[in-house]
Amino acid sequence: MTEGLLIGELSRRVNLPAQTIRYYERVGLLSPPKRTVSHYRIYSAAAAERLDFIQKAKRFGLSLDQIKRLIDLRQDGVPPCADLKAMVKQHLAELDQHIQDMLNLRQELAHRYEHIEAALSNSSELPDEIVCNGKICGLIEQDIGDNPTST
Structure with a gap:
């Protein structure tokens, strides 16, 4: 049994297409997830929280680049x-x-x-x-x- 969510489960939970989740990984909005032995992505609860944040930030009218800046600032310890x-x-x-x-x-x-x-x-x-x-x-x-x- 895996600990975490497969991409399909995460997709349903956050109401985003799996393709969008993969895209967010590619552009650095979402950290690469752990992988199973068969190379399936396994996402943590933190990934679901991050995707929720991204969706809320988009409702502010922010671009993905702006959202990434906010995330990067927070990861650097700076309140954004x-x-x-x-x-x-x-x-x-x-x-x-x-x-x-x-x-x-x-x-x-x-x-x-x-x-x-x-x-x-x-x-x-x-x-x-x-x-x-x-x-x-x-x-x-x-x-x-x-x-x-x-x-």
Whole structure:
């Protein structure tokens, strides 16, 4: 009888695919496990705890490199909390910027849709070449300030 968990058992316990567990080993997030005589991996309870930590850290929006940094700091005897604070602050700033970019994109797209709607106001007719003047679709190719009826 083996003491520990085979990879399939660990996978079910932590709700991660075995392939992900092996990947975490390869990138150094998880220490290589002991092996049976037949070379099966045998994982300890500490491996399950580490995988639980990795999953929780990912919910903070941390990358695997950032998670590895936190783990390495702790293994070196340094509490990683200050680094975590900086990482989360950076992630929040990036999210705020992404949200602002998405809001700007939405506003621009709504403005472009209004332009398209005005150009194609009579939906019973197919658009003519004057409105759709372009190599493929003038409504995309023209700058938003351009008048679709100008040539």
